Amino acid sequence: MSDETLRRVNGxxxxxxxxPAEAVALQRSLAAxxxxxxxxxxxxxxxxxxxDVSVRDDRSTAAIVALSFPALEVLEVxxxxxxxxxxxxxxxxxxxxxxxxxxxxxxxxxxxxxYLFDGMGRIHPRRIGVASHLGLWLQQPTVxxxxxxxxxxxxxxxxxRGGWSPLTDAxxxxxAVVRTRAGVKPVYVSSGHRIDLESGLALVMACTSRYRLxxxxxxxxxxxxxxx
Numbered sequence: 001m002s003d004e005t006l007r008r009v010n011g012x013x014x015x016x017x018x019x020p021a022e023a024v025a026l027q028r029s030l031a032a033x034x035x036x037x038x039x040x041x042x043x044x045x046x047x048x049x050x051x052d053v054s055v056r057d058d059r060s061t062a063a064i065v066a067l068s069f070p071a072l073e074v075l076e077v078x079x080x081x082x083x084x085x086x087x088x089x090x091x092x093x094x095x096x097x098x099x100x101x102x103x104x105x106x107x108x109x110x111x112x113x114x115y116l117f118d119g120m121g122r123i124h125p126r127r128i129g130v131a132s133h134l135g136l137w138l139q140q141p142t143v144x145x146x147x148x149x150x151x152x153x154x155x156x157x158x159x160x161r162g163g164w165s166p167l168t169d170a171x172x173x174x175x176a177v178v179r180t181r182a183g184v185k186p187v188y189v190s191s192g193h194r195i196d197l198e199s200g201l202a203l204v205m206a207c208t209s210r211y212r213l214x215x216x217x218x219x220x221x222x223x224x225x226x227x228x
């Protein structure tokens with residue numbers, strides 16, 4: 001991979017047909033370009049999208065579901081299905097899912113103001129999970145909402161809705177462990193791109209009703225699983 005290819009971002013696509021070693025080098029180059037300090041004005045958000053990918057029988061199905069905000073009514077569902085070209089390698093999920101997510105996004109007719117990804121943002125060994133990586137392509141606020149612990153240390157969050165504790169790695173706060181409902185397992189929230197952690201937490205909680213996962217991600221999960 002050339003240095004020129006490594007620099008391609010912010011509207012100029014990089015290749016997806018890379019080796020795992022090239023993918024790691026690309027992540028290290030792109031991570032420095034992420035913005036995790038930008039507040040999001042929730043009052044200005046009108047549309048929020050959930051993003052999820054289902055992989056089955058060497059094919060990947062991506063779903064992007066746009067919901068009204070704050071009513072959380074489904075406005076549009078965009079889908080794409082492609083062969084799964086990149087192997088499963090821990091830490092390189094975005095290279096397995098990125099191409100099909102962008103294919104689904106190309107079919108979306110509305111423009112979301114923010115995106116919630118089923119996956120990680122900054123909570124990642126190189127600080128660039130799928131929500132962060134794809135945020136550089138979308139150039140909109142993106143938030144990662146993970147279901148399982150990937151890395152980092154944290155104290156158990158308070159057992160109440162909205163209770164959270166910081167997740168740190170090597171002395172750096174990467175995200176938050178959040179209790180979206182009392183008595184359920186927490187989720188792992190982190191900034192993807194163009195949003196700070198405080199705003200990401202507020203958006204996730206505003207999109208979460210009586211279930212553990214935010215409604216946009218639940219809607220995307222149902223769509224991707226139904227058609228994969």
